[in-house]
Amino acid sequence: xxxxxxxxxxxxxxxxxxxxxxxxxxxxxxxxxxxxxxxxxxxxxxxxxxxxxxxxxxxxxxxxxxxxxxxxxxxxxxxxxxxxxxxxxxxxxxxxxxxxxxxxxxxxxxxxxxxxxxxxxxxxxxxxxxxxxxxxxxxxxxxxxxxxxxxxxxxxxxxxxxxxxxxxxxxxxxxxxxxxxxxxxxxxxxxxxxxxxxxxxxxxxxxxxxxxxxxxxxxxxxxxxxxxxxxxxxxxxxxxxxxxxxxxxxxxxxxx
Amino acid sequence: xxxxxxxxxxxxxxxxxxxxxxxxxxxxxxxxxxxxxxxxxxxxxxxxxxxxxxxxxxxxxxxxxxxxxxxxxxxxxxxxxxxxxxxxxxxxxxxxxxxxxxxxxxxxxxxxxxxxxxxxxxxxxxxxxxxxxxxxxxxxxxxxxxxxxxxxxxxxxxxxxxxxxxxxxxxxxxxxxxxxxxxxxxxxxxxxxxxxxxxxxxxxxxxxxxxxxxxxxxxxxxxxxxxxxxxxxxxxxxxxxxxxxxxxxxxxxxxxxxxxxxxxxxxxxxxxxxx
Numbered sequence: 001x002x003x004x005x006x007x008x009x010x011x012x013x014x015x016x017x018x019x020x021x022x023x024x025x026x027x028x029x030x031x032x033x034x035x036x037x038x039x040x041x042x043x044x045x046x047x048x049x050x051x052x053x054x055x056x057x058x059x060x061x062x063x064x065x066x067x068x069x070x071x072x073x074x075x076x077x078x079x080x081x082x083x084x085x086x087x088x089x090x091x092x093x094x095x096x097x098x099x100x101x102x103x104x105x106x107x108x109x110x111x112x113x114x115x116x117x118x119x120x121x122x123x124x125x126x127x128x129x130x131x132x133x134x135x136x137x138x139x140x141x142x143x144x145x146x147x148x149x150x151x152x153x154x155x156x157x158x159x160x161x162x163x164x165x166x167x168x169x170x171x172x173x174x175x176x177x178x179x180x181x182x183x184x185x186x187x188x189x190x191x192x193x194x195x196x197x198x199x200x201x202x203x204x205x206x207x208x209x210x211x212x213x214x215x216x217x218x219x220x221x222x223x224x225x226x227x228x229x230x231x232x233x234x235x236x237x238x239x240x241x242x243x244x245x246x247x248x249x250x251x252x253x254x255x256x
Numbered sequence: 257x258x259x260x261x262x263x264x265x266x267x268x269x270x271x272x273x274x275x276x277x278x279x280x281x282x283x284x285x286x287x288x289x290x291x292x293x294x295x296x297x298x299x300x301x302x303x304x305x306x307x308x309x310x311x312x313x314x315x316x317x318x319x320x321x322x323x324x325x326x327x328x329x330x331x332x333x334x335x336x337x338x339x340x341x342x343x344x345x346x347x348x349x350x351x352x353x354x355x356x357x358x359x360x361x362x363x364x365x366x367x368x369x370x371x372x373x374x375x376x377x378x379x380x381x382x383x384x385x386x387x388x389x390x391x392x393x394x395x396x397x398x399x400x401x402x403x404x405x406x407x408x409x410x411x412x413x414x415x416x417x418x419x420x421x422x423x424x425x426x427x428x429x430x431x432x433x434x435x436x437x438x439x440x441x442x443x444x445x446x447x448x449x450x451x452x453x454x455x456x457x458x459x460x461x462x463x464x465x466x467x468x469x470x471x472x473x474x475x476x477x478x479x480x481x482x483x484x485x486x487x488x489x490x491x492x493x494x495x496x497x498x499x500x501x502x503x504x505x506x507x508x509x510x511x512x513x514x515x516x517x518x519x520x521x522x523x524x525x526x527x528x529x530x531x
Contacts, residue, residue, distance in 0.1 A: 001348060006348060006349070009345070009348040010345075010348075013334075013337060013341060013344075013345045016336065016337065016341065017334055017336040017337055020336035020372075021336050084334075087331070087332035087333075088328050088330055088331035088332060089331070089332065089333070089334060091298070091328060091331070092326070092328055092331050092388065093349075094298075095296060095297075095298070095321065095324075095326035095328075096321055096346065096349040096350070096392065097318040097319075097321040097322050097349055097350060097351075097392070098349040099318070252298070253330075
């Protein structure tokens with residue numbers, strides 16, 4: 001098989017393993033849906049004071065989409081790669097003629113396909129249950145934000161594995177980083193209820209910029225669809241993650 | 257060959273012939289895994305020359321990896337893939353893989369082909385692990401402590417698989433800390449202890465077992481007497497003549513040659529250096 005066919009081959013098996021893994025399916029697929037439904041029920045009918053006023057349900061569709069994309073990429077990659085590394089599965093793979101980039105590309109492809117699927121699922125749920133219309137005319141901007149965000153958060157997830165010493169620590173470290181950022185960045189708590197200091201702090205991290213960019217792409221309320229400055233910050237984080245990943249990613253178990 | 261500040265192995269000189277099962281035997285911490293990982297290309301050495309299938313593992317590429325198979329000391333499997341899927345996944349990595357059904361038969365998992373790895377017993381998982389190293393139909397196979405932690409029946413099954421590899425004409429580099437495993441499977445054995453080779457040979461003549469001292473035990477007036485001798489015939493003759501002359505019986509008289517296990521324990525104990 002040539003390189004690309006081999007990536008496809010790897011991707012097929014990564015998909016099988018992903019859908020059979022109850023933890024992946026719960027945290028990546030079910031959790032965002034559940035969070036969206038809870039927030040939509042709680043805040044339904046309210047108007048959130050951003051971009052001149054947005055329906056709460058309209059606000060939460062792109063918010064939870066951002067969460068789902070980060071979960072499918074950064075969170076899924078960091079967790080499954082650490083588990084595979086500590087199991088010795090990465091090391092075993094390195095002992096075969098498979099080029100390492102093929103393996104990583106298969107995993108990244110898996111993450112991006114799942115992210116895309118979550119986008120469709122959340123758009124459908126938001127549309128059917130709460131009449132949040134899908135902004136078809138903004139599709140190019142949405143896909144651009146998705147690609148930049150997914151690629152960047154994949155790089156960050158791979159880089160993060162270097163900080164995670166064991167399988168047991170994986171979920172704790174990943175959630176300790178992401179959960180507070182979701183709260184502080186306006187993903188869970190509507191942005192108009194957060195003090196400006198909190199937003200300023202959240203602006204130091206990529207989650208907030210990605211949410212901002214994705215929101216601009218998805219919600220026609222205000223401004224241009226492509227938020228170049230936010231996307232640039234996300235991409236800069238992604239490049240930093242890529243450099244760290246290239247330097248510090250390891251194929252052999254840390255323990256044992 | 258060292259890592260960290262401790263030299264793990266030094267002055268090791270090994271030669272493995274095509275088509276043989278070579279056992280690298282030693283206690284835990286002797287440097288077996290360090291050595292085998294250097295041979296597999298996982299670990300960089302600090303000195304010395306290594307050639308595996310004509311190439312330096314440190315620099316060897318894809319073509320070389322097509323020709324070797326590796327079973328790591330502790331390698332778990334993807335719990336969510338079945339036996340057949342795991343093997344098919346790996347088959348895609350090689351240019352000329354052995355058909356998956358062949359591999360399944362070779363490792364004796366015909367009845368479990370569609371079972372997920374998480375539902376296999378420890379012994380079955382290890383056999384699948386060996387199967388994944390066989391998918392590429394390698395000329396040379398590395399097995400790092402393939403039966404550690406196994407119950408006796410799982411060990412026996414693993415041994416049957418390994419013995420089958422020799423019949424396929426594979427070269428097998430086996431590391432183990434079980435004497436009986438080396439004895440049962442290997443054509444040649446090298447014993448390593450504290451990073452140095454202490455004995456080499458066939459399982460039969462290892463450690464010059466025939467030249468070892470014989471132990472004579474008996475009881476005399478309620479006391480246990482133990483004699484070590486290099487000339488057992490002479491010693492026994494003197495002993496029994498004296499007893500006969502005194503009209504004495506030698507209770508519990510026992511004459512033993514050192515077992516392979518004794519040779520192994522003695523060799524590895526005497527070279528135990530402070531680490």
